[in-house]
Amino acid sequence: MRIKSAEFAACAVRRSQYPGDGLPEVVLIGRSNVGKSSLINVLVKRKGLAKTSSEPGKTRTVNFYRVNGEFYLVDLPGFGYARVPRSEKISWEKMVGEYVAGRAALRGALVILDPRRDPGETEELVFDWLERLKIPVVMVLTKADKLSRNKLNSRAAGIKRAFDIEDPVLFSSLTHDGRVTLLKKIQEMLGGNFLEKVSP
C-alpha cells in the first residue's frame, strides 16, 4: 500500500458525528501515552497529523484520518490515565464502547501495547470485547526501540501465549521499524485487493 494522501476528516464524541460515507475503518486502541497517535503519523508519513504529547491524555475524542481517500484510521483516546477524573473514565468506556460495538464500517483493530509493561485488566477486557464482536485484532508492541531485541522477542512471545494470537507486530515510531509489516496487516483487514500492493 503506497500512502498517497492522509488528512484529518472528523473528530467525534458521539455516533452522529462519525463520517457517514461508509469507507472501511481500522481503529487503534490502547493505554494513554502508549504511542497511538505517533504510530498513525509514522504509518502515513505525516509528522504532526495526529497530535501527540509526552503527557498522557492528549487525544480526547474519536479522530478519523482519511487515507488515500479509501479508508479511515481511527484514533481513540487512551485509557488508564490516572489523572482523568472518574466521570471522564466512564465517558471513555462509553465513547469507545459506542464506537466499537456499533460500527458497521469497522474492519479491524490494532491493540497497542507497551512491551515494557504487562497487559492489564483493560487490555483483556478490550480484547474480549473485540473477540466477541468478531473484529479482527492485530497486537502491536510499540516503543520497540526502548528494549533490546532479545527482551522484545521474549515479551512478544509471552503476549502471544497469553492472548493466544498470531505474532504481535514490533513497532517503533522512532526508527519506523514494523511500518511495512503493519501496513500489510491493515491491508489484509481492509480485504485486500482494491488497494495497491504494499510498498514502503
Ligand code: GTP
Ligand atoms: P493519548 O493520546 O494520551 O492516548 O496517547 P497516545 O497513545 O496517542 O501517545 P502519543 O502518540 O501521544 O505518544 C506519547 C509519547 O510517547 C510521546 O512523547 C511520543 O513521542 C512517545 N512515543 C510514541 N511512540 C514512540 C516510540 O515508538 N518510541 C519512543 N521512544 N517514543 C515514542
Ligand code: MG
Ligand atoms: Mg493520542
